[in-house]
Amino acid sequence: MMPTTFAGLGAGGPIMALLAVLSLLSWALIVIKILQLWHSRSGVARRTQAFEQWAEGDKHAAKATLEHGKSPADRITVYAMQALTKGIKGPALEAELTRLGNDELARMNGMIRMLEVIAMISPLLGLLGTVLGMIQSFQELELAEGAANASVLAGGIWQALLTTAAGLLVAIPAAVGAGLMSARIESAAQMIESAVGRLLLIEDHPEL
Template identity: 35%
Template sequence: MLDVLFKGGPTMVPLMVCSILSLAVFIERFLYFRKLDNNNFRLFKKLELLIANSNLSKAKKMVKAARGPVAAMVEQGLEGYGEDKATVREYVKLGGENEIRKMEKRLRILDFIATIAPLLGLLGTVIGIINSFNILAGAQGMAGPGALSVGIAQALISTAAGLIVAIPTTLFYTYLDSQVEDKTNELNQWSAKLVNLLAEDGSTSRVRGDRYVSKR
């Protein structure tokens, strides 16, 4: 392993760092999404019952104990309980956007690694080929084609390493981004219902289908 690392040239070190960082970010985000509570239907049923009984303090305790972006959006929305729809909508929107920022945390790192890793690999290959030709030039015709092919083969190690890092990182990013997209859709699915439930006016015709939060 160390032999391959040394043969790949100076760019192998940052590529190794990128691979470790990519895996660490993926594991942390994967565990984060696994811990989220997805039973939003039951949450809203309990919330409706508590609001109908004017038990706001118990409703706040319930959503605070729940885990997940929808529960956090509800908790923020409860701060505007009893206000007009425009005010409640702002509370709900703020809560939803805060949760999206939390879900997108560190995803840019994966996007950056997926972009930079192939470039680092290519840079390492270029440096390796330049060194190989410099060695041949200094050998004054004593080095044969075999020496050149060995040098180029070693130089290509960094390109392979860059792709090995970039491909799984791209898959990690795509998977996690789809999780954010799904959760964002859930936030928008429940946002209109939440506004209608918490606002002073209980009519539903004007807000049904609106998207109060959007994925950045």
């Protein structure tokens, strides 16, 4: 994608330059989000072990098991364990856990909207470049009063269509990246809810 985009800078003018910038931006965002979300669904086995320790009454060991967890579910669960150890329960704890969970979700969703915007506007920019190029080609044909070389006209149309292809090449990775990462974030959010719910249930009913 990148070689094609930069190869068309001269043919597509400012729109191709803008699409090249959007391509670089989208790939940078994708890499950043991959690194950020790498551990977002990790720690399932670790949390299972911690819950077993909590149910057995070894709360210190349970907290120690999760202290170095890297997933949002680990962090929220550790906070819940610390609060329960201090005697904080009921609606107050649930409200605070909801707030922390929303903060984690907002952090994970950061910059996803930008990818979605890039995926939405890139094809439109490509289409705009094509329309402007076609207008220019037919203006040249009109000025030549029908005597224009067919190969010259075809070359102008080819250059115009190039911006549409470039717009799609920018939009597709951005759309795929945003979709896959949104699915991963949703799964991570479900893990947070599941972990907290499991801990609170064990706290009230250790025998389960």
